[in-house]
Amino acid sequence: MRVDVVGITEFRLPDDVPLELDAEGPEALAEFAGRACYESWSKPNPATATNAGYLRHVIEVGHLSVLEHAQVTVYIRGISRSLTHELIRHRHFSYSQLSQRHIPEGEYVVPEPVASDPELAAQFTAATEQAHAAYEELMTQIESKLAQVDSTARRKRARQAAQTLLPGARSTDIVVSGNLRAWRQFIAVHGTDQADDEIRELAVVLLQRLREVAGNAFGDFEISTLPDGREIASSALVTEG
């Protein structure tokens, strides 16, 4: 899988607000929103004088709504449609997903316990090839049945119906936008040992990318490696999920 950050919130400090910040973008906006609640522009407490310290405090006391102002958009490629079915259950994100009807060609994502076993991988490939052959065959038959329909509409309807035969392992791409609080919740829920391997891997990769653009909002999260080599992401401070 590949995850790229393609959009982040820009922050603009009003010229009449006497606030000095050591961060920018999403992190600065979250701190600004928190300080705006009390007009606490001066920073008498050293523990919260930095953006890292301030956001850690916000997370510790659960003042998480300030994290909702800042948004990050990612472009996720090469994940299975089974995974996106779970991903889109999260109601605070916005999504734009590759149309399987318009882009019918594609790869399959081989799940980890299968990928590392040559025999299982061969079985898996044979099953996906069989499913794809059935898809092609059904599409051809539907198209000939709809011979009287206009050719573009015919192809669309045939693909729409035939794609129902394609396996959940089919690779897909999706653009996802969410605020920092929603991203934190997603990582907390899916970064654990209990989550499916693919979505857990996604949660860990997302944490790495989000840290690159808003690290202070994820400063309490840690990535650790289990004895079997799988990585998990967790935070001792996350109280919701």
Ligand SMILES: Cc1cc2nc3c(=O)[nH]c(=O)nc-3n(C[C@H](O)[C@H](O)[C@H](O)COP(=O)(O)OP(=O)(O)OC[C@H]3O[C@@H](n4cnc5c(N)ncnc54)[C@H](O)[C@@H]3O)c2cc1C
């Ligand atoms: C290990 C695991 C196994 C799962 N297994 C299944 C399964 O077998 N079947 C299945 O259908 N799903 C399953 N799910 C999906 C799960 O039930 C959720 O739909 C999914 O994780 C989205 O999380 P959410 O609903 O908490 O959060 P989001 O939609 O991301 O919302 C975030 C938070 O906002 C709040 N919130 C959002 N909407 C409401 C609302 N309407 N009312 C009150 N509070 C709200 C809640 O606090 C929620 O946690 C599983 C998830 C996990 C992590």
